[in-house]
Amino acid sequence: MKTTSKEKLFYTDATCGDVARWLRIAGFSVSSDVEPEATLPSLSANEGRLLLTRSATLAQTDEAKILLLPEGLASALSLLREKGLLEPIKPFRRCLSCNQLLLFIPRPQVRPFVPPYVHSIHNRFLICPDCKRIYWSGTHLHKMSRFLDELFN
Numbered sequence: 001m002k003t004t005s006k007e008k009l010f011y012t013d014a015t016c017g018d019v020a021r022w023l024r025i026a027g028f029s030v031s032s033d034v035e036p037e038a039t040l041p042s043l044s045a046n047e048g049r050l051l052l053t054r055s056a057t058l059a060q061t062d063e064a065k066i067l068l069l070p071e072g073l074a075s076a077l078s079l080l081r082e083k084g085l086l087e088p089i090k091p092f093r094r095c096l097s098c099n100q101l102l103l104f105i106p107r108p109q110v111r112p113f114v115p116p117y118v119h120s121i122h123n124r125f126l127i128c129p130d131c132k133r134i135y136w137s138g139t140h141l142h143k144m145s146r147f148l149d150e151l152f153n
């Protein structure tokens, strides 16, 4: 996977699945794992990622590389935003399941794989190179705008 050095990279444990999903919607690269807690700091550090957790015990082990998030998705995202970690938001480019960057797929090729109504009203489709899930703008953008409205307005 190609990333630039400016991009914020995250790693989430089992306590932060909701945050991981939202960060991917916003276009950030998030590795997630349900490994035993003790191995997570070194796994995330090896990938140059900031480890996000809601476990106070885990957060205490290396405060420089681990960020303790509050309960609640809005509170967690607000904290990330306060710390300047939610920039830049680039929605609609990453698979929500496997974190891969999505690839453009020509509209005629997706016809068999999406509902006819969806195919008829959308022009731009993207596919995950790993799991082959197909995305169209409605999937991401509606969630994004709803979340952003709730959070930041």
Ligand SMILES: [Zn+2]
Pocket (backbone or CB within 6 Å): 095, 096, 097, 098, 099, 100, 128, 129, 130, 131, 132, 133
């Ligand atoms: Zn995928």
